[in-house]
Amino acid sequence: MTEHTLTVAGVAVDTRHWIGGERVASTETFTDVSPIDGSLLGEISRGTAMEAAAAVAAAKAAFPAWAATHRAERARILHAVADGVEKRLEELAIVETCDNGALLRSHRRGVMPRVAHNFRFFADWLLKLEHEDFETRGHTNHVSWDPAGPCVLITPWNAPLMLATWKVAPALAAGNTVILKPAEWTPLTASLLADIAAEAGLPAGVLNVVQGYGSEIGDALTSHPDVRRISFTGSVPTAKRIAASAAANLTPLSLELGGKSPLLVFADADLDLAVDLAVEQYDNAGQVCLAATRFLVQESVAEEFTRRFVAKAGQLTQGDPRDEATDIGPNIHPRQLEKIDGFVQRAIAAGARAVIGGHRGDGQYYAPTLLTDVAQDSEIVQEEVFGPVLTLQTFATEDEAVRLANDTRFGLAATLATGDPERAERVTAQLVAGTVWTNCFFVRDLQAPFGGSRHSGVGREGGTWSFDFYCDVKNTVTAPNGWRNHG
Template identity: 65%
Template sequence: MSTIVVEGVEVDTRHWINGERVASATTFTDVSPIDETPLGEIAAGGPAEVDAAVRAARAAFPAWAALPVAERSAVLRRVADGIDARAEDLARVETRDNGSLLRSHRRGVMPRVGMNFRYFADWAESLRHDDREIRGHRERITYDPAGVVAVITPWNAPLMLATWRIGPALAAGDTVVVKPPEWAPLTASLLADIAHEAGLPPGVLNVVQGTGAEAGAALTRHPDINRLSFTGSVPTAGVIAAAAAPNIVPLSFELGGKSPLLVFADGDLDLAVGLAVEQFDNAGQVCLGAFRLLVQEGIAEEFLARVIDRASALVQGDPRDEATDVSALVSRAHFERVRGFVDRAVAAGAKPLLGGGPNAALGGLYFAPTILAGAEPGSEILTEEVFGPVLTFQTFATEAEGIAMANSTRFGLAATLVTGDPGRAERVSARLNAGTVWVNCFFVRDLGAPFGGNGRSGIGREGGDYSFDFYCDIKNSVFSPGGWTVSHGEAELGAVSYREAERRAVSHGEAEQRTTETDGTDA
């Protein structure tokens, strides 16, 4: 069958290539983490489907890139309107597909999906640099569409994180081939329908489903892609980088995290406890989560008691129930991975203060909210990303010690800091190794601000101009003030290179003072 019905919503299980539905000879089974029941058989793409999608995107690129920005943006706003109109359908399908809370999809995730299109459509229309002047010459910096963009997305927030890349890429004038996650592919298929209904031309957005080993590998090594954006794990990023390297494809990687929640004794304890418990959101399957609780001595005992009390009251269960706080992990393979981290930590001496294993009352893929203490510094549980509802607890004495502990991993995606001292907030945030630092807050960011990680947390930044810096080829055009006129049998400056003009000036004893000439012209 080419369609399935999920939570009352019909979803096409075929690829979307060049404005048409395309089947594959092979399929894979999509399983709901809520109860581990199969949702349906999904078309599994490989090199042939990827090549067809890339060729379609390449063919569609000239017309889409040439479309005036205002017209492109108008199409993207219609896509946003279509997303908003179907937000409930998208929320129900994605909840069933990846197990995230329905209430979160309704209140925050799906509104953000529409915003990703609308925001970057608006931003593209205002994107410009002021002209520059150098020795009477005018320099104009412009953003040219780069070409075909490959987008490979994760399963923890598949539609929101896909559109965070698709939105600016399309607004920039690029065309896109997206490979959704095999553990949660369905809302990408619905997005294709919505974009088509909004008038997005054939080939501008293509969706190829499949596994990383087949569809993902074929896409990352394809010689006709111009940008590649990936969100996922560090090991997979290494494989992708190696595959893309021969084609010199620019990469944007948003990878893992092992972020700290750094709580000082002068901070608001109520706030700190609330932020700690918030880290169990989406069953801990959040790259930005602050899963390392680092608490200053003196308040540590009270903080820990209050966090355990609050976390014990969290409701774990079916994510379609509005009362549920913590749902299931996305797959059996991931469940076993998380359990392995905890089992190894406990075997090495860590003590579970809360949870520590599967939720015995629920069974299935439900892993109980867990807090571990007593892990050895430098141990796996403190340095590697678990990506589950597992927090670790440590204490520190001084500000310097707290900063050192916060920076003691190879990751640098985010950090959260709680303090009542403005001076400390400035000092500590400046020294934390993180792409984003939240001070007395969490998960607050304007879409125009840069987002990305340091170290093993990624490459590059996206958001606002930073997105267009990646999805565009940035051009500098230098215009001579005198055109191409000829005087005394010799071309004026602007008709010859700066190097040649300088040589002539020097030869006549007329070299200008060079206090402002280190502009890289000769590089």
């Protein structure tokens, strides 16, 4: 081991940035701590505007050659990256669990396989990306997707590598170069990804990883005139700062932001299914942007739904996420735990009742919580908590259910439980959301559009929508029989 290497569960992780195909250390560091038990993971290079500028310069220098690389070769390299992810899947899973506290079993079975799938999907989509030529008064229109240039990708801590590669993979497939800025609370798997990409043959400078605090390097990245795309997943206040920073250069943005999504349960629903969907909202200790944190239950079944929910939630095991028996792990950081508890205690002081939970556990664990007797205009109903805290309200009619569901500033997702397909069609047509699930939850396909409405985001990514964002879409119009033979 060197002074720039730390070991997590037997896995060596380089703590330096990855810029232009080389490891670059900063003079200052920041501390990375595991949410599982508060143990020190290591000291990480703390980027400044200097490292941010160097990463953009490296991406700019590497862009022409990567953009000119044939589609098939870019796809081959992305598949090689996926191979590397699969080869190191167990290492990635345990490192990320130690770094962000999510369940190890989920990382092994779902999250890290999805990381590899992100690369394979966009590599394959690239090879079939086309728009049928069409004619206008005898002229031929041909649509193409041109690489845009260096892309800044700023990613969150709740699913660090999966959400990073959801952006990295299409950006690279499109022929762009990337500057990845991982969340400072979870930097480790981004560093491992840099190693994997280099081993897979990705040319130097095509992928760069800069670590540090957004407040210190964010503006240097998002305001840089050589950056041609910015994609961010995180909070609304941070998104507003990024948008203001990018405005000077009119840099296109893709923003995936917060949610306060509803779960609508109608009296004709399969209540066992509805309860299963409801308990699933505690996944990842409630740190899921898509989570349906507001239960809206029809009055006639609300009491029975609540009884079954309490019984089902009582079977959950909270504890060490490395244990296969654990269902709920810790929350990410003491600051986030304070935020969660503040929401709950203010709600209780305002008259809410904690049916279950309503308090901290040991360490960075928060008890799974369900609050009732909450007003529609209350903070706990209107603002994203991002923890294992759910609310329950009742409604009498379908129209009231839709009104309550749409009555926040967010519009990321919605979940609907009903046994009536006609009702499902009526209600889903009226819900303001980027994704609606009917009698299911968290079924995701990478070819589907993903994003939010209102304050939940700007734009859509997934399938061709990703290439539309990460490329300059061009239409070439050719006149009929307009060629001259210059002999």
